[in-house]
Amino acid sequence: MKRPQLFISIEEAQNRLLRVLSERVSLSTERIHIVDSLSRVASELIRAPMSRPRTNLSAVDGYAVRSLDTTGASIFNPIELIVKSVLKPGEDPDKVCIEPGYAIRVHTGAPVPCKADAVIMDEDVKVQGSTILIQRSVAPGSNIILRGEDIEEGDVIVKPGLLIQPAHIAALASLGIDTINVYRKIRVSLIAIGDELIEPGHSLNYSKEFNSSTYIIYAQLVKDGIFQVRYAGIVPDDVKTILTTIKSEFERGSDIIITTGGTGVGETDKVSELLEKYSSLIFRGVKMRPGRMTSASLMYGKPIIHLSGFPVAAWAGYELILRPAIAKWIGIEGFERPVIYAYLSRRVPNISGYNSIIRVALTIKNGEYYAEPYMLRGSGVISSLLKTHGYIIIPENIEGFEEGEKVPVYLYR
Amino acid sequence: MKRPQLFISIEEAQNRLLRVLSERVSLSTERIHIVDSLSRVASELIRAPMSRPRTNLSAVDGYAVRSLDTTGASIFNPIELIVKSVLKPGEDPDKVCIEPGYAIRVHTGAPVPCKADAVIMDEDVKVQGSTILIQRSVAPGSNIILRGEDIEEGDVIVKPGLLIQPAHIAALASLGIDTINVYRKIRVSLIAIGDELIEPGHSLNYSKEFNSSTYIIYAQLVKDGIFQVRYAGIVPDDVKTILTTIKSEFERGSDIIITTGGTGVGETDKVSELLEKYSSLIFRGVKMRPGRMTSASLMYGKPIIHLSGFPVAAWAGYELILRPAIAKWIGIEGFERPVIYAYLSRRVPNISGYNSIIRVALTIKNGEYYAEPYMLRGSGVISSLLKTHGYIIIPENIEGFEEGEKVPVYLYR
Numbered sequence: 001m002k003r004p005q006l007f008i009s010i011e012e013a014q015n016r017l018l019r020v021l022s023e024r025v026s027l028s029t030e031r032i033h034i035v036d037s038l039s040r041v042a043s044e045l046i047r048a049p050m051s052r053p054r055t056n057l058s059a060v061d062g063y064a065v066r067s068l069d070t071t072g073a074s075i076f077n078p079i080e081l082i083v084k085s086v087l088k089p090g091e092d093p094d095k096v097c098i099e100p101g102y103a104i105r106v107h108t109g110a111p112v113p114c115k116a117d118a119v120i121m122d123e124d125v126k127v128q129g130s131t132i133l134i135q136r137s138v139a140p141g142s143n144i145i146l147r148g149e150d151i152e153e154g155d156v157i158v159k160p161g162l163l164i165q166p167a168h169i170a171a172l173a174s175l176g177i178d179t180i181n182v183y184r185k186i187r188v189s190l191i192a193i194g195d196e197l198i199e200p201g202h203s204l205n206y207s208k209e210f211n212s213s214t215y216i217i218y219a220q221l222v223k224d225g226i227f228q229v230r231y232a233g234i235v236p237d238d239v240k241t242i243l244t245t246i247k248s249e250f251e252r253g254s255d256i257i258i259t260t261g262g263t264g265v266g267e268t269d270k271v272s273e274l275l276e277k278y279s280s281l282i283f284r285g286v287k288m289r290p291g292r293m294t295s296a297s298l299m300y301g302k303p304i305i306h307l308s309g310f311p312v313a314a315w316a317g318y319e320l321i322l323r324p325a326i327a328k329w330i331g332i333e334g335f336e337r338p339v340i341y342a343y344l345s346r347r348v349p350n351i352s353g354y355n356s357i358i359r360v361a362l363t364i365k366n367g368e369y370y371a372e373p374y375m376l377r378g379s380g381v382i383s384s385l386l387k388t389h390g391y392i393i394i395p396e397n398i399e400g401f402e403e404g405e406k407v408p409v410y411l412y413r
Numbered sequence: 414m415k416r417p418q419l420f421i422s423i424e425e426a427q428n429r430l431l432r433v434l435s436e437r438v439s440l441s442t443e444r445i446h447i448v449d450s451l452s453r454v455a456s457e458l459i460r461a462p463m464s465r466p467r468t469n470l471s472a473v474d475g476y477a478v479r480s481l482d483t484t485g486a487s488i489f490n491p492i493e494l495i496v497k498s499v500l501k502p503g504e505d506p507d508k509v510c511i512e513p514g515y516a517i518r519v520h521t522g523a524p525v526p527c528k529a530d531a532v533i534m535d536e537d538v539k540v541q542g543s544t545i546l547i548q549r550s551v552a553p554g555s556n557i558i559l560r561g562e563d564i565e566e567g568d569v570i571v572k573p574g575l576l577i578q579p580a581h582i583a584a585l586a587s588l589g590i591d592t593i594n595v596y597r598k599i600r601v602s603l604i605a606i607g608d609e610l611i612e613p614g615h616s617l618n619y620s621k622e623f624n625s626s627t628y629i630i631y632a633q634l635v636k637d638g639i640f641q642v643r644y645a646g647i648v649p650d651d652v653k654t655i656l657t658t659i660k661s662e663f664e665r666g667s668d669i670i671i672t673t674g675g676t677g678v679g680e681t682d683k684v685s686e687l688l689e690k691y692s693s694l695i696f697r698g699v700k701m702r703p704g705r706m707t708s709a710s711l712m713y714g715k716p717i718i719h720l721s722g723f724p725v726a727a728w729a730g731y732e733l734i735l736r737p738a739i740a741k742w743i744g745i746e747g748f749e750r751p752v753i754y755a756y757l758s759r760r761v762p763n764i765s766g767y768n769s770i771i772r773v774a775l776t777i778k779n780g781e782y783y784a785e786p787y788m789l790r791g792s793g794v795i796s797s798l799l800k801t802h803g804y805i806i807i808p809e810n811i812e813g814f815e816e817g818e819k820v821p822v823y824l825y826r
Contacts, residue, residue, distance in 0.1 A: 034628065035632070039636070054617075054619075055619070091619055107681075111619060145793075149794070151796055155796075165632075166633045167798035168799065169631075170625045170626070170628050171625070171796075174625035175613070176616075178614030200585065200587075200590055200591040201591030206468070211586060212587035213583070215447065215582050216579045223579060264520075311583045338751050368754070376562065382564065382584045383563050383564055385583070386581065408780070413747075413751065413826075
């Protein structure tokens with residue numbers, strides 16, 4: 001296959017897929033309980049319905065006072081205040097005001113009554129029956145957590161596209177919100193194509209290979225949390241059977257089908273024939289290695305991504321084309337991989353005309369990361385993913401990265 | 414609560430918990446299918462039962478030859494070889510050898526027959542009926558992927574303690590392994606303690622607070638993937654009810670109970686009484702902020718972690734004490750948070766005698782990370798987790814970090 005000039009850039013591939021996803025797949029939303037919303041994508045804007053704290057709170061155990069009442073207090077000139085008991089449970093602190101000359105008992109985290117603008121710690125008062133003696137003046141605001149200090153009423157807590165994390169769930173709970181609108185999961189069917197494939201757990205002869213590419217994609221989809229994944233099994237290199245399986249998966253309600261395998265140009269590779277005769281092409285081949293045979297097409301009006309039968313190339317097609325396209329489509333915030341910057345431990349040449357996806361193992365020395373490129377580059381070399389922590393991308397217009405160059409590394413997790 | 418001298422270090426707290434977990438909780442294993450093994454912890458050593466590739470493979474479409482047969486070939490002196498068809502499906506390539514003067518048709522990824530030590534690409538031969546003309550000699554090893562190049566028979570693929578990722582699943586599949594022994598999930602029950610708590614979704618009066626701490630811990634436990642989590646609900650500040658709930662959760666089979674709330678020293682905080690009268694103390698209070706009231710005890714022979722009722726302090730207790738203790742206990746490899754190194758955008762003072770857990774927001778400039786500390790430090794300030802990407806730890810014996818200092822940042826995800 002010597003025609004890189006026909007291949008498109010990674011970004012162009014993502015964008016074409018994005019267009020098709022926007023036009024062809026409609027993602028309804030559903031209202032779910034917040035405890036089930038981890039790693040789901042929010043589809044609504046949620047503003048805080050109240051402030052947090054709702055009212056001024058005491059930061060300590062002590063006495064709420066008007067700070068003015070304490071002016072001039074000292075050991076030699078202690079000021080006496082009359083103690084009133086705590087606010088009654090359920091009483092609105094904005095409606096129970098403190099009068100001059102009084103102090104109200106408060107515990108840590110308890111509301112401070114209105115007109116009180118400071119809290120004196122237990123350690124700083126002398127209790128005398130129903131009064132306290134204050135031997136030091138307090139500044140306004142002392143030991144008070146202000147209403148809205150954490151979250152102000154009206155603050156945006158969740159935006160459409162947010163990938164929901166534990167802290168968002170806690171924030172919603174703390175504001176009394178127990179349900180949230182999220183996009184429904186994207187229904188993906190996986191089909192493994194190839195006469196030569198058998199499932200692990202069976203016995204092998206020399207014309208067979210264990211299916212592994214569908215497994216890495218399946219696990220990756222599950223890990224990403226926004227998919228409802230179905231594995232449709234292995235189908236042989238027979239166009240009719242492949243078509244029937246694709247049709248039946250779409251009829252079951254799949255939004256997207258992912259095939260692995262059959263993307264070569266040998267006589268037994270049937271994706272070419274599918275693409276030429278039965279589908280409307282979205283793209284065929286991307287300027288990247290591994291994963292250059294990654295293609296996409298429309299069949300029965302829905303998008304199909306054709307990933308390589310080689311596990312690392314299949315992984316690259318998902319990681320660099322489909323996953324970012326889906327993130328753009330839904331507008332997911334917080335879906336990108338964590339990036340670290342590392343010094344390359346050796347020169348890495350590029351393959352002319354391609355973006356090279358190089359897997360690297362990381363080490364840390366004196367607060368700096370160093371990246372050791374994994375030397376075996378084959379698209380079937382699974383050890384390249386097992387023994388590394390992330391990957392770098394050498395852009396197509398660059399001859400390579402030099403030893404010692406600082407480059408961004410995208411972490412797998 | 415002015416007695417930091419009684420508090421123990423973060424590491425000591427982890428280690429005490431580790432000891433109790435090892436002695437009191439027994440974690441059996443179960444055999445599951447590899448497709449269900451994502452984010453589970455392996456409990457067995459698995460070595461590759463075969464090499465990958467199993468046999469030498471062709472890297473191209475072409476003809477397998479003995480390289481010696483091509484010596485001296487040129488445009489002026491083409492060498493003719495007799496073409497034999499491909500290996501029959503299922504034929505052992507180690508038993509079908511190539512004879513001198515012959516070439517065998519091979520496709521990309523197909524086994525190379527024995528005695529063939531090179532493959533000539535289609536582009537480099539002229540086909541003439543049942544023979545090919547070779548116009549260039551080939552070196553031994555050309556276009557051949559060597560047996561075991563990716564994985565050698567006997568290589569360790571999975572070790573006990575490995576947190577299983579998509580690439581491990583693919584590697585196991587590619588080697589024909591369809592099941593794996595993993596530790597069963599750790600059964601955790603969550604109990605929220607506090608008269609003042611109500612669940613989100615209900616209406617509030619001024620003596621009530623929405624429960625949020627249990628929610629952040631629940632979501633975090635689910636996210637970590639190795640737990641089977643049960644939320645037992647809110648119990649009031651009543652020692653009898655708390656004890657009954659704890660007993661019933663352990664009877665249901667919980668390995669660990671986590672409580673949130675009630676850890677203060679006010680009259681209504683009941684964890685103190687529990688710890689003093691009904692349990693055997695593991696530790697009480699840790700030199701860290703937020704989260705200094707984090708405690709642990711043994712009841713009914715099983716460990717209980719008492720986290721703060723303030724959501725950020727509860728989060729810190731899980732993140733810095735329980736989670737690392739569990740990782741050490743099972744020996745989980747790959748459970749640590751990703752770390753990046755960042756320059757602090759401003760000075761951050763420590764609180765004397767404590768480890769400060771400071772949440773930071775990250776920005777990137779010219780391949781360097783900068784960390785902006787979130788200024789509100791309160792243990793209930795949920796916005797500090799919403800608006801940041803990770804945290805730094807200022808050790809207890811350090812007065813603070815300086816502006817411009819490069820520090821490790823632990824990412825939430």
